[in-house]
Amino acid sequence: MDVNKLEENSPEDLDTIVEGAEEQYESEKEKLEGLTFYNTDLYDSPDKLTMFPEKVKLGLSEETKKADIAQQNVTPTAEQIHSDLQKEVDELAKQYGISDDKEKDEHVFLASVPSKNPEITIHKPTAPKREKKLLKRNKSIEASNKIGQHQNTETSTKTENNSPKSSVLGEHGSLRPKEIDQPGHHQVKELEKDGGHVGSEENVISDIYCITCKTPVKAVDKLFGVHKDHEVMGITTAVEQKKEEMRKNMSKLEEQIVQMENFANHLEEIYITVEENFTRQEQNAEMHFTEVMDALNAKHEEKIQVLGEEKKLKLESLFEQLIDCGKSLDTSKDLMETIQELFKEKDKAAFVNNASQTTNRLNDYFNTDINLNISTNAEYENTSIDFTEVEHLLDSIHTVPAPSAPVINPQTPNSATATSLRVCWSLFSDDTVESFQLYYKPVCDCAPGEDQEEVMIRSKETYCTVTNLMPNTQYEFWVTALNVTGDSPASENAVYVTAPSPPIIKSNECRSCENAALICWESGNINPVDSYTVEIYKVTDGTNADSVTESIVGIPICESLIQLQPSQTYRISVKAVNVGGPSESSKSISIHTAGTFFHLDEETAHPLLSVTDDGFTISCAEEESLVDLPYYSKRFSRCIAVLGKLIPFKGKHYWEVEVDENTQYRIGIAYEDTNRNGLLGANSTSWCLRHILTPSRHKYEFLHCGVSPDTRITIPPRRIGILLDYDKSKLSFFNMDLEQHLFTFICQFCHMVHPCFGLEKPGRLKIRNGIPIPHSVLLSS
Structure with missing residues (x-):
């Protein structure tokens, strides 16, 4: 009977099979009392050969006969058979990794199953009948498997044995390790699920987030559960979205906290100002009414009482508003702390749940209307007092004295822009001021009676930002203070300056x-x-x-x-x-910084010399009489030339000149103060290469002080490289088409020099600069 078929039978059939297997197990045990079992290795390890070392070389048939004779001569007891079977079961359980499952089975089910052997009987409370029958079935199958394994060991020659043992194996089937592992292990796992030993749903991690329900769920719920038709997203994406929402709310909370703190500070300032103003009012009233105390005592008390009641109303109103502000501020800070603690949460699902609750709290808080308007004015009502008997005295009494002149502060460095200034001033602490008037005008060297028009700005604070000004311009400022009594004297003038315009x-x-x-x-x-x-x-x-x-x-x-x-x-x-x-x-x-880059100094160019728009090509179209040309001190007047403006930095400088074969020119270097009425190369302040055409050939001269060495150039260069080396005091010329060195001047420069370019006849020269020094030039220099 195959073990796999046992699982396909109904519970009633299984009970019948289990009872039959138990009876067969008992009968087989009686038959096997005359047999001896040897521990053989199922996998033919070398240890197997050591069991009968003296008979290793015998044939398979002789070995089988000897084993049968040995089994007939030994009669094991029932306890030995059970012990051997138990050892085989333990070994197989350990070999196939089901020992843990077996322990769980024993812990859950076998505790209630009575064993056939009294030695291993475990007394536990009664278990359901179904579990007992299943365990009996497993035990019977296990016993049958052990019998089959022993018999397979005895018949290692892989031939069928007609002994009583083989009949048992023929009925139940010889179970291989894979067959033992799959059905038995599968049954144990099924029983574990039924018994509740597999991880419960509560321990399964939620890996998606239901947008519809706004809660973390398991992926299986999206496929088969109530969230099947809901919109979902990954839990990581949900966490990031919630974090981003929390960050935005944190920013909003920070702004709210700053606003509330500023408002609270303003309330505190008003609160203190009310106290200070009351003190000043009281002192001023006492100072004036002391002179007429006897006559004005009643009025004095009435005045103080009115002021006190007004003070009480103002302070109560401000105090209530300050309390409300404090509560709102505490709520904001509490929400901020809650969000900060929320960000420390490691569990993503818990984070999302808590984030939703916190978001609801935030929405409720933001929907709460917070009154940021000050409920009362810091100033008191200026009520006049009418005394008919002392009108001449009351006419001179004023509740608030006129303020003193404010003190304008010097300009704070780096406090201005090109079009605005921040002007600050201060006042005496005993003054009561309602507003200020700031005056300003630009400072200029105008003739007497032509002063600039003044501009006035009103301000409630002791500072003011003045806009729409001119860059890098000085302005003169002064300020006056005002209250109900009148204006203060003007402060001393202060000069402020705006920041410059960009260069x-x-x-x-x-x-x-x-x-x-x-x-x-x-x-x-x-x-x-x-x-x-x-x-x-x-x-x-x-x-x-x-x-x-x-x-x-x-x-x-x-x-x-x-x-x-x-x-x-x-x-x-x-x-x-x-x-x-x-x-x-x-x-x-x-x-x-790839090479030397410079522009031509057009102020030095000869009047006949034209410089193209790119600034690097010079040309001369025709010759004119020098008498007809204008004269400028910086321009070349005799030589049709122009200077370049080289950077005043020592080291190596390289540039190239593209020339036509028939162009007659002078190119080289010269001091900035070289004679403009002379020729390049004809004096001690210039060094140049000259090319002219003679009837017989192209003539090249390397001129300094009008002297040239005898040098012959057979191939006219079309691209001439010029290398100026301050460190070696050298000026070198190269034919870059051939990478050929032409000539080198050894110079003693007194100061910085500049490139020079000249034409002896109408023609054209193109200057190339800002290029790296060629490798061939560096090798030749």
Whole structure:
């Protein structure tokens, strides 16, 4: 009978089968009393061979015969058979990992099942009849399996044995390890589920969130439960959404707390002001009424009583409002603490549940109307007192004296913008003031009687922000205080200044090389500023850096030589600074430190020389008489030339000139003060390469002080490279088409030099700069 078929039978059939198996087990036990069982390894381990070492080499048939004879000669007792079976059961349970399940079965069910062997009988309270029958069935099957396993051990030659043991195996089927594991283990798990030993639903983690029900649920509930048609999302997404909602609520709460704290502080100030004003009112009344105490005693008491009642009403109203404000503030802080504790919750489901409750509390709190209007005024009603018998005395009595002149404060550094100023002042503590009047006008050098028009602003506070002003302009301010009695004298004048306008970078005058850049700018302000600040941003991956890489402050003039790193891109801007504060940043300029970059100084260009819009191509179309040309001190007048503006930084500088084969030119370097009425290379302040056309050939000269060495160039260069090396005091020329060195001047420079470019006849030259020094040039220099 196959074990798998047992599970397919009805409970009544199973009971019959179990009883039959028990009877068969008893009969088999009687038959096996004359047999001896040996512990053999089911998996043919080497230990099996040591059982009969003297007969290892015998044939399989002889081994079987010897085993049968040994079994017939030994008659085991019932206790030995049961002990051997128990050991086999334990070994198989341990081997197939069902020992834990067996222990659970014994703990739940076997405690109530009476054993056939009195030695292992466990007395427990009665169990349901169904469980007893199932356990009997399992025990019978187990016993049958053990018998089959022993018989399989005896018949290791894999041939069928016709002994009484094989008949039992033939009836019940020889169970292999896999068959023992699957049905038995499956039955144990089924019984464990029925007995409640599998994890309950409460321990299953909720992994989704039902949006409809607003609660965490299990995924199986979405597939088969009440949440099948509901909208759901992942629990992690729900947690993130709830956290984001909590963060927004925290921000809203923070704003609410700040607003409530400010309002509470304002209430406290008003509360104190009411007390102070009452004290001043009382002292003032006592001071005046003391002179006529006898005649005015009744009126005095009446006045004090009226003031006291008004004070009481005001204070009670303010106190109640302060209490309400405090309660609202406490509620806000309590909600904030609840949210902060909520963020410490590790359990996502608990977090979502608590977050929903907290959100409801927050919504209720935010829907509560909070009155932020002050319930009463700090000032008292100015009631006049009529005394017919002492009218001449009462006419001179006033409840509040006129305030004293306020004191305007000096300007706070960095408190201004280009169009606004914050002006502050103070007053004496004994003064009662209802408002202030701030006057201002720009400071200028006007003729007498041409003063600027004054502007007046009313303020309730001891400060005022004045807008719509001119950048980098001085303004004169003064202030007066007012109350019901009258105006105070004006304060002393104070001069404030607005922040400057942003400077304007002159890109055509900015120059750079591999290690530095010269930045030039215009102030952008009519009035002078105190200093300038240069801000440097290093550009990486084609984008600007988020923050300033370096700042250079306290620059007194409108240019700055900045040391930079080679082969980098920077964006540089400038700020103007005065006592009012810094200006906005100027429009930035991009600097790339790949090579030497410069512009042509068009103020030095000969009148016949034209510079194209790109600023790097010069040309001369025709020659005219020098008499017809205008004369300027900075311009070249004899040589049709122009100077470049090179950065005043030592090191190596390289640029190239593209020329036509038939163009006659002079190119090289010269001091800034070189003679404008002379020729390049004809004096001690210039060094140049000259190319002219003769009837027989192209002639090249390397001129300094009008002298040239005897040098022949057979292939006319079309692209000439010029390398200026301050460190080695050299000026070198190269034919870059051939990467050929042409000539090198050894110079003793007295000061900085500049590139120079000239045409001897109508023609055209193109300058290329801002390029790295070629490797061939570095090797030749």
